[in-house]
Amino acid sequence: xNVDVKxxxxxxxxxxxIQRHDDWFTRFTIDDFLPQSxxxxxxxxxxxxxxxxxxxxVLNISVNHDDPSIxxxxxxxxxxxxxxANLTSNxxxxxxxxxxxxxxxxxxxxxxxxxxxxxxxxxxxxxLTVLFSASxxxxxxxxxxxxxxxxxxxxxxxxxxxxxxxxxxGTRFFTPHSHRTRIRELRNHSNWSRGIRRFFPFELxxxxxxxxxxxxxxxxxxxxxxxxxxxxxxxxxxxxxxxPNRLTGFIKNAWSIHEVDLSEFPEDELRRAIIVNxxxxxxxxxxxxxxxxxxxxxxxxxxxxxxxx
Numbered sequence: 001x002n003v004d005v006k007x008x009x010x011x012x013x014x015x016x017x018i019q020r021h022d023d024w025f026t027r028f029t030i031d032d033f034l035p036q037s038x039x040x041x042x043x044x045x046x047x048x049x050x051x052x053x054x055x056x057x058v059l060n061i062s063v064n065h066d067d068p069s070i071x072x073x074x075x076x077x078x079x080x081x082x083x084x085a086n087l088t089s090n091x092x093x094x095x096x097x098x099x100x101x102x103x104x105x106x107x108x109x110x111x112x113x114x115x116x117x118x119x120x121x122x123x124x125x126x127x128l129t130v131l132f133s134a135s136x137x138x139x140x141x142x143x144x145x146x147x148x149x150x151x152x153x154x155x156x157x158x159x160x161x162x163x164x165x166x167x168x169x170g171t172r173f174f175t176p177h178s179h180r181t182r183i184r185e186l187r188n189h190s191n192w193s194r195g196i197r198r199f200f201p202f203e204l205x206x207x208x209x210x211x212x213x214x215x216x217x218x219x220x221x222x223x224x225x226x227x228x229x230x231x232x233x234x235x236x237x238x239x240x241x242x243x244p245n246r247l248t249g250f251i252k253n254a255w256s257i258h259e260v261d262l263s264e265f266p267e268d269e270l271r272r273a274i275i276v277n278x279x280x281x282x283x284x285x286x287x288x289x290x291x292x293x294x295x296x297x298x299x300x301x302x303x304x305x306x307x308x309x
Contacts, residue, residue, distance in 0.1 A: 010034050011086045014099045021238060024175045024255035026103040029240055033156065033247040034083075041079050043244065046158050046272050051134035057218040059139035059262075062275060065130040087130050087276055093123055096152055096278065100251055104151060107253040109183075112206045120151060120280055128278050135271040140215035141260040142222050143174055143230055147279070148191065148207040150252040154276035157246045165265045169242035173250070174234040174257045183254055185233060186210050189226070210257065242271065 009015075010033060020028035034042070047070070051061050063070055065084050074081045086092060097104065105117040119125050146153060155171060183203060187193055190208045197205075212230060213223040234257065240248040250256050262271060 027250035062131040142212040144211035154249040
Protein backbone atom coordinates (compact mmCIF):
# COMPACT_ATOMS: atom_id res chain seq x y z
CA UNK A 1 0.00 0.00 0.00
CA ASN A 2 1.11 3.58 -0.67
CA VAL A 3 1.33 5.82 2.38
CA ASP A 4 -0.20 9.31 2.44
CA VAL A 5 2.75 11.53 3.44
CA LYS A 6 0.58 14.25 4.99
CA UNK A 7 -1.47 11.74 6.97
CA UNK A 8 1.68 9.98 8.16
CA UNK A 9 2.47 13.00 10.36
CA UNK A 10 -0.38 11.93 12.64
CA UNK A 11 1.38 8.60 13.14
CA UNK A 12 4.65 10.10 14.39
CA UNK A 13 4.01 9.05 17.98
CA UNK A 14 7.16 10.71 19.32
CA UNK A 15 5.91 14.17 18.26
CA UNK A 16 2.42 13.80 19.74
CA UNK A 17 1.14 14.94 23.12
CA ILE A 18 1.05 11.67 25.05
CA GLN A 19 -0.84 11.45 28.32
CA ARG A 20 0.74 8.55 30.16
CA HIS A 21 0.71 6.75 33.47
CA ASP A 22 3.72 4.76 34.66
CA ASP A 23 3.57 2.54 37.72
CA TRP A 24 3.40 -1.25 37.51
CA PHE A 25 3.23 -0.83 33.73
CA THR A 26 2.87 1.96 31.18
CA ARG A 27 -0.44 2.94 29.59
CA PHE A 28 -1.07 6.05 27.55
CA THR A 29 -3.54 8.11 25.55
CA ILE A 30 -3.31 10.36 22.50
CA ASP A 31 -6.42 12.45 21.89
CA ASP A 32 -7.31 14.03 18.53
CA PHE A 33 -5.16 11.37 16.94
CA LEU A 34 -6.33 11.99 13.36
CA PRO A 35 -7.43 15.13 11.52
CA GLN A 36 -11.04 15.77 12.52
CA SER A 37 -12.45 15.41 9.00
CA UNK A 38 -10.76 12.03 8.54
CA UNK A 39 -11.97 10.79 11.92
CA UNK A 40 -15.52 11.73 10.94
CA UNK A 41 -15.21 9.89 7.62
CA UNK A 42 -13.80 6.73 9.21
CA UNK A 43 -16.42 6.68 11.95
CA UNK A 44 -19.25 7.08 9.45
CA UNK A 45 -17.95 4.25 7.25
CA UNK A 46 -16.75 1.75 9.88
CA UNK A 47 -17.66 -1.78 8.66
CA UNK A 48 -20.37 -2.61 11.20
CA UNK A 49 -21.30 -5.61 9.07
CA UNK A 50 -18.39 -7.66 10.43
CA UNK A 51 -20.56 -8.22 13.53
CA UNK A 52 -24.05 -7.22 12.35
CA UNK A 53 -24.07 -10.09 9.82
CA UNK A 54 -23.37 -12.68 12.55
CA UNK A 55 -25.94 -14.36 14.84
CA UNK A 56 -27.15 -12.23 17.75
CA UNK A 57 -25.58 -14.52 20.33
CA VAL A 58 -22.09 -13.62 19.05
CA LEU A 59 -20.97 -10.65 21.14
CA ASN A 60 -17.57 -9.85 19.66
CA ILE A 61 -15.49 -10.27 16.54
CA SER A 62 -12.05 -9.11 15.42
CA VAL A 63 -11.09 -9.29 11.74
CA ASN A 64 -7.53 -8.83 10.49
CA HIS A 65 -6.95 -6.10 7.93
CA ASP A 66 -5.71 -8.64 5.36
CA ASP A 67 -8.66 -10.98 5.80
CA PRO A 68 -10.38 -11.66 2.44
CA SER A 69 -13.66 -10.30 3.82
CA ILE A 70 -12.07 -6.89 4.43
CA UNK A 71 -10.12 -6.63 1.16
CA UNK A 72 -13.06 -5.32 -0.96
CA UNK A 73 -13.94 -2.82 1.77
CA UNK A 74 -10.42 -1.35 1.78
CA UNK A 75 -10.30 -1.32 -2.01
CA UNK A 76 -13.45 0.81 -2.19
CA UNK A 77 -12.67 3.12 0.76
CA UNK A 78 -9.43 5.06 0.11
CA UNK A 79 -9.50 6.79 3.50
CA UNK A 80 -9.50 3.45 5.29
CA UNK A 81 -6.89 2.11 2.89
CA UNK A 82 -4.53 5.01 3.67
CA UNK A 83 -5.19 4.71 7.40
CA UNK A 84 -4.31 0.99 7.42
CA ALA A 85 -1.28 1.61 5.19
CA ASN A 86 0.14 4.03 7.75
CA LEU A 87 -0.48 1.66 10.65
CA THR A 88 1.17 -1.26 8.87
CA SER A 89 4.16 0.70 7.59
CA ASN A 90 7.62 -0.20 8.84
CA UNK A 91 8.15 3.48 9.72
CA UNK A 92 5.27 3.37 12.20
CA UNK A 93 6.60 0.18 13.81
CA UNK A 94 10.08 1.67 14.22
CA UNK A 95 8.62 4.93 15.57
CA UNK A 96 6.49 3.09 18.11
CA UNK A 97 9.33 0.91 19.36
CA UNK A 98 11.81 3.77 19.63
CA UNK A 99 9.31 6.00 21.49
CA UNK A 100 8.77 3.40 24.22
CA UNK A 101 12.18 1.73 24.21
CA UNK A 102 12.87 2.02 27.99
CA UNK A 103 9.40 0.69 28.85
CA UNK A 104 9.70 -2.19 26.41
CA UNK A 105 13.02 -3.21 27.95
CA UNK A 106 11.28 -3.38 31.32
CA UNK A 107 8.68 -5.86 30.07
CA UNK A 108 11.09 -8.55 31.26
CA UNK A 109 12.03 -9.39 34.88
CA UNK A 110 15.48 -8.20 35.94
CA UNK A 111 16.93 -11.68 35.56
CA UNK A 112 16.03 -11.85 31.85
CA UNK A 113 16.44 -8.22 30.86
CA UNK A 114 20.14 -8.32 29.84
CA UNK A 115 19.54 -11.40 27.68
CA UNK A 116 16.20 -10.64 26.00
CA UNK A 117 15.71 -6.87 25.78
CA UNK A 118 17.87 -6.46 22.68
CA UNK A 119 15.88 -9.01 20.72
CA UNK A 120 12.54 -7.35 21.45
CA UNK A 121 13.78 -3.96 20.18
CA UNK A 122 14.79 -5.19 16.73
CA UNK A 123 12.02 -4.62 14.14
CA UNK A 124 13.03 -7.74 12.23
CA UNK A 125 12.00 -9.81 15.29
CA UNK A 126 8.57 -8.19 15.47
CA UNK A 127 5.35 -8.21 13.49
CA LEU A 128 2.31 -5.96 13.62
CA THR A 129 -1.36 -6.80 13.15
CA VAL A 130 -4.35 -4.49 12.62
CA LEU A 131 -7.77 -5.76 13.68
CA PHE A 132 -11.23 -4.37 12.98
CA SER A 133 -13.08 -5.03 16.23
CA ALA A 134 -16.80 -4.78 17.01
CA SER A 135 -18.65 -5.80 20.19
CA UNK A 136 -22.20 -5.87 21.51
CA UNK A 137 -23.76 -5.30 24.92
CA UNK A 138 -22.97 -8.25 27.19
CA UNK A 139 -19.42 -8.87 25.96
CA UNK A 140 -17.04 -9.24 28.89
CA UNK A 141 -13.30 -9.39 28.42
CA UNK A 142 -12.43 -10.03 32.07
CA UNK A 143 -9.07 -9.06 33.63
CA UNK A 144 -6.15 -10.31 31.55
CA UNK A 145 -2.59 -9.26 30.76
CA UNK A 146 -2.56 -10.25 27.04
CA UNK A 147 -0.48 -12.83 25.20
CA UNK A 148 3.09 -13.56 26.22
CA UNK A 149 4.46 -12.42 22.85
CA UNK A 150 2.61 -9.09 22.93
CA UNK A 151 4.96 -6.09 23.14
CA UNK A 152 2.74 -3.06 22.56
CA UNK A 153 -1.03 -2.87 22.19
CA UNK A 154 -2.92 0.11 20.73
CA UNK A 155 -6.69 0.59 20.75
CA UNK A 156 -8.11 3.29 18.49
CA UNK A 157 -11.74 4.03 19.36
CA UNK A 158 -14.36 4.63 16.64
CA UNK A 159 -17.65 5.27 18.52
CA UNK A 160 -20.88 5.61 16.63
CA UNK A 161 -22.21 9.16 16.24
CA UNK A 162 -24.51 9.10 19.29
CA UNK A 163 -21.92 7.41 21.52
CA UNK A 164 -24.11 6.84 24.56
CA UNK A 165 -21.74 4.18 25.86
CA UNK A 166 -18.62 6.28 26.38
CA UNK A 167 -18.58 5.85 30.18
CA UNK A 168 -18.90 2.06 30.15
CA UNK A 169 -16.99 0.99 27.04
CA GLY A 170 -13.49 2.16 27.82
CA THR A 171 -10.48 0.05 28.71
CA ARG A 172 -10.18 -0.45 32.49
CA PHE A 173 -6.79 -1.10 34.06
CA PHE A 174 -5.81 -2.74 37.33
CA THR A 175 -2.83 -2.68 39.67
CA PRO A 176 -2.11 -4.71 42.84
CA HIS A 177 -3.34 -3.47 46.21
CA SER A 178 0.14 -3.64 47.64
CA HIS A 179 3.73 -3.39 46.46
CA ARG A 180 4.29 -6.55 48.47
CA THR A 181 2.26 -8.47 45.90
CA ARG A 182 4.48 -11.06 44.28
CA ILE A 183 4.44 -12.29 40.73
CA ARG A 184 3.78 -15.87 41.85
CA GLU A 185 0.25 -14.78 42.83
CA LEU A 186 -0.55 -14.62 39.10
CA ARG A 187 0.52 -18.15 38.32
CA ASN A 188 -2.79 -20.00 38.81
CA HIS A 189 -4.46 -18.15 35.94
CA SER A 190 -1.48 -18.14 33.62
CA ASN A 191 -0.14 -20.47 30.94
CA TRP A 192 2.62 -21.40 33.43
CA SER A 193 0.10 -23.35 35.49
CA ARG A 194 -0.22 -25.95 32.72
CA GLY A 195 1.97 -28.45 30.88
CA ILE A 196 5.71 -28.71 31.36
CA ARG A 197 5.94 -25.05 32.44
CA ARG A 198 4.22 -25.73 35.76
CA PHE A 199 7.36 -27.53 36.96
CA PHE A 200 9.59 -24.47 36.47
CA PRO A 201 10.09 -21.61 38.99
CA PHE A 202 7.50 -19.02 38.00
CA GLU A 203 9.77 -16.12 39.00
CA LEU A 204 11.98 -17.05 36.03
CA UNK A 205 9.19 -16.83 33.44
CA UNK A 206 10.36 -14.23 30.88
CA UNK A 207 6.76 -13.50 29.89
CA UNK A 208 3.38 -15.17 30.35
CA UNK A 209 -0.35 -14.88 29.72
CA UNK A 210 -2.72 -14.14 32.60
CA UNK A 211 -6.44 -14.44 31.98
CA UNK A 212 -9.76 -15.12 33.72
CA UNK A 213 -12.81 -16.68 32.06
CA UNK A 214 -14.48 -14.51 29.40
CA UNK A 215 -17.94 -13.95 27.92
CA UNK A 216 -17.77 -13.81 24.12
CA UNK A 217 -21.19 -15.30 23.38
CA UNK A 218 -24.51 -15.16 25.19
CA UNK A 219 -24.10 -18.79 26.21
CA UNK A 220 -20.77 -18.21 27.98
CA UNK A 221 -20.46 -16.83 31.51
CA UNK A 222 -17.69 -15.43 33.66
CA UNK A 223 -16.57 -17.12 36.87
CA UNK A 224 -17.72 -14.97 39.82
CA UNK A 225 -15.36 -16.78 42.21
CA UNK A 226 -12.37 -15.94 40.00
CA UNK A 227 -13.43 -12.29 39.88
CA UNK A 228 -13.94 -12.15 43.65
CA UNK A 229 -10.49 -13.60 44.31
CA UNK A 230 -8.99 -11.19 41.80
CA UNK A 231 -10.66 -8.19 43.50
CA UNK A 232 -9.06 -9.17 46.79
CA UNK A 233 -5.62 -8.47 45.29
CA UNK A 234 -6.17 -5.82 42.62
CA UNK A 235 -7.61 -2.31 42.41
CA UNK A 236 -9.36 -0.66 39.48
CA UNK A 237 -6.95 2.20 38.94
CA UNK A 238 -7.87 3.86 35.67
CA UNK A 239 -10.43 3.70 32.88
CA UNK A 240 -9.53 5.23 29.53
CA UNK A 241 -12.91 6.39 28.26
CA UNK A 242 -14.32 5.32 24.94
CA UNK A 243 -14.13 8.67 23.14
CA PRO A 244 -13.98 9.65 19.46
CA ASN A 245 -10.55 10.03 17.88
CA ARG A 246 -8.77 8.66 20.92
CA LEU A 247 -5.82 6.29 20.67
CA THR A 248 -5.00 4.37 23.84
CA GLY A 249 -2.28 1.85 24.46
CA PHE A 250 -0.07 0.03 26.91
CA ILE A 251 3.26 -1.77 27.09
CA LYS A 252 2.80 -5.45 27.85
CA ASN A 253 4.45 -6.87 30.94
CA ALA A 254 3.47 -9.24 33.76
CA TRP A 255 1.23 -6.62 35.37
CA SER A 256 -0.52 -5.08 32.34
CA ILE A 257 -3.92 -6.34 33.50
CA HIS A 258 -7.00 -4.75 31.94
CA GLU A 259 -10.59 -5.50 30.97
CA VAL A 260 -13.53 -4.42 28.82
CA ASP A 261 -16.99 -4.83 30.34
CA LEU A 262 -20.00 -4.15 28.10
CA SER A 263 -22.60 -5.39 30.59
CA GLU A 264 -24.18 -1.92 30.67
CA PHE A 265 -23.42 -0.88 27.10
CA PRO A 266 -26.38 0.47 25.05
CA GLU A 267 -28.23 -2.27 23.18
CA ASP A 268 -28.58 -0.15 20.04
CA GLU A 269 -24.87 0.60 19.71
CA LEU A 270 -21.71 -1.27 18.75
CA ARG A 271 -18.38 -0.78 20.47
CA ARG A 272 -16.02 -0.25 17.56
CA ALA A 273 -12.25 -0.07 17.57
CA ILE A 274 -9.11 -0.75 15.61
CA ILE A 275 -6.72 -2.88 17.63
CA VAL A 276 -3.03 -2.76 16.74
CA ASN A 277 -0.77 -5.38 18.26
CA UNK A 278 3.00 -5.53 18.03
CA UNK A 279 4.20 -9.04 18.78
CA UNK A 280 7.53 -10.76 19.13
CA UNK A 281 8.24 -13.75 16.93
CA UNK A 282 8.31 -16.99 18.89
CA UNK A 283 11.66 -18.13 20.21
CA UNK A 284 13.09 -21.64 19.61
CA UNK A 285 12.93 -22.39 23.34
CA UNK A 286 9.21 -21.59 23.47
CA UNK A 287 8.53 -23.79 20.46
CA UNK A 288 10.41 -26.60 22.21
CA UNK A 289 8.30 -26.29 25.37
CA UNK A 290 5.10 -26.32 23.33
CA UNK A 291 6.27 -29.38 21.43
CA UNK A 292 7.01 -31.16 24.72
CA UNK A 293 3.50 -30.29 25.95
CA UNK A 294 1.95 -31.68 22.75
CA UNK A 295 3.99 -34.88 23.01
CA UNK A 296 3.01 -35.36 26.66
CA UNK A 297 -0.67 -34.82 25.77
CA UNK A 298 -0.46 -37.50 23.08
CA UNK A 299 1.14 -39.92 25.54
CA UNK A 300 -1.53 -39.21 28.17
CA UNK A 301 -4.33 -39.82 25.67
CA UNK A 302 -2.79 -43.12 24.59
CA UNK A 303 -2.41 -44.27 28.19
CA UNK A 304 -6.02 -43.28 28.91
CA UNK A 305 -7.18 -45.18 25.82
CA UNK A 306 -5.30 -48.32 26.88
CA UNK A 307 -6.79 -48.10 30.35
CA UNK A 308 -10.31 -47.87 28.93
CA UNK A 309 -9.97 -51.16 27.02
